[in-house]
Amino acid sequence: MKTPNFLIVGAAKSGTTSMCNYLRQHSNIFIPEFKEPQFFVYEKTKDRLHKQIKSFDEYQKLFNNRREQIIGEGSVFYLFFYQEAIKNIKKYCDKDVKVLIILRNPIDRCLSAYHHVRRNNLMETLSLKEALNEEQERYKKNKNITPMTLYKSMGLYYHQVKAYLDNFKNVKIVIYDDFKKDPSKVYGDILSFLELDKEKKINFNIKENVGGWQWKNKFLRFIFLNKNIIKVFLRFLLTKNLLNKLKQKYVSMSTNRVTANREIKSYLCNYYKEDIKKLSDLLNIDLSFWLK
Numbered sequence: 438m439k440t441p442n443f444l445i446v447g448a449a450k451s452g453t454t455s456m457c458n459y460l461r462q463h464s465n466i467f468i469p470e471f472k473e474p475q476f477f478v479y480e481k482t483k484d485r486l487h488k489q490i491k492s493f494d495e496y497q498k499l500f501n502n503r504r505e506q507i508i509g510e511g512s513v514f515y516l517f518f519y520q521e522a523i524k525n526i527k528k529y530c531d532k533d534v535k536v537l538i539i540l541r542n543p544i545d546r547c548l549s550a551y552h553h554v555r556r557n558n559l560m561e562t563l564s565l566k567e568a569l570n571e572e573q574e575r576y577k578k579n580k581n582i583t584p585m586t587l588y589k590s591m592g593l594y595y596h597q598v599k600a601y602l603d604n605f606k607n608v609k610i611v612i613y614d615d616f617k618k619d620p621s622k623v624y625g626d627i628l629s630f631l632e633l634d635k636e637k638k639i640n641f642n643i644k645e646n647v648g649g650w651q652w653k654n655k656f657l658r659f660i661f662l663n664k665n666i667i668k669v670f671l672r673f674l675l676t677k678n679l680l681n682k683l684k685q686k687y688v689s690m691s692t693n694r695v696t697a698n699r700e701i702k703s704y705l706c707n708y709y710k711e712d713i714k715k716l717s718d719l720l721n722i723d724l725s726f727w728l729k
Contacts, residue, residue: 439500443509443535443631444526446601447516449591450549451541451613457511458643459624465633467505474499474510477525478518485583493529507535507631514584517591519600527604535631536605541613542727543592543713544705548697550588561586566701589708595715602719610720 443466445453454472461468474490475482482489490496500508515522516538526534541549551568554561560582563571572589576582584591601608609630616623620641628635697705706728717724 439497439503439508440530441500441509441534442531443507443537444515444530445509445511445513445537445539446519446522447513447538447597448540448546448594449513449517449585450546450553451513451539452616453511453513453539455620455643456537456539456616456627459620459639459641460507460509460627462637462639463507463628463633464636465505466507466509466631467500467503468509468511469499471499471510473512473514475512475514477512477522477529478514481518481521482514482584484581496529507633509535516594516597516601517584517587519597523600523604533607534605535607535609536601537609537611537627537630538598538601539611539613539616540594540598540716543594543709544702544727546592547588547705550585550591554583554585565697569701569704589705592709593712595712595719598716599719610722612722612724614726 445456447453457468457472460466471490474496475486476490476493476496479489479491483491490499499510515526547569548565551561551565560579561568563575568575568586569589572587576584576587598610607630609627611623611627621639624639624641625635710728713724713727
């Protein structure tokens with residue numbers, strides 16, 4: 438039975454995709470191309486994600502016949518839905534599984550998540566202020582909306598992180614600011630955590646899931662984000678690679694960067710203040726700069 442011995446569990450919008458891309462370049466690490474299987478939280482996320490692994494047999498197939506020392510995957514909702522995830526990780530993985538958690542300033546993470554959904558998901562029609570105010574009620578009512586819309590809640594890290602520290606002995610915490618400032622150093626620290634040697638030079642210029650934008654052209658937003666005959670026609674005519682390049686070009690032409698006003702930032706600072714203090718004490722890391 439082949440299951441991961443390494444998991445990147447979150448947080449969402451905290452550089453987990455980039456980290457997977459960097460680690461995947463190591464010859465002794467295998468991370469499947471299937472992005473974010475979310476298998477361990479299927480019961481929490483079913484019908485809310487456009488793709489995820491639903492069965493253990495399907496999950497195992499991602500890792501069959503692999504011989505690398507480290508076999509892993511990254512699914513960001515494992516951190517937020519920690520109770521469900523931990524239960525299933527213990528059920529299916531070895532007790533010595535290594536867990537990596539990347540933590541981003543929850544205010545920045547919240548804003549980035551909103552912009553990500555706004556840019557990539559037609560279901561987000563609310564302003565940032567409305568989305569924050571209606572977060573819980575909307576999520577309960579709409580059984581198909583992505584968990585990513587739990588913009589505020591996902592940044593309450595204390596209980597999430599504590600649960601992993603209490604349940605697993607091999608947990609590595611990375612602060613996103615350190616990762617962004619010096620990805621090579623953080624990458625090396627993670628290799629040490631995984632008990633692997635450094636090898637070839639790693640490409641740290643891969644950028645994915647860059648948030649902070651909203652569409653200014655509603656027609657192009659509809660074309661690229663919704664199922665329609667034009668999209669089907671383009672897929673028939675163009676290769677997948679060419680279609681992606683075309684999409685990237687027109688997305689960059691048709692989106693504007695969005696920023697939060699002072700009122701919203703002040704509200705979020707107050708919302709996260711106590712949780713950040715508890716997290717700082719838990720990790721023995723001064724995270725007060727997140728509130729500045």
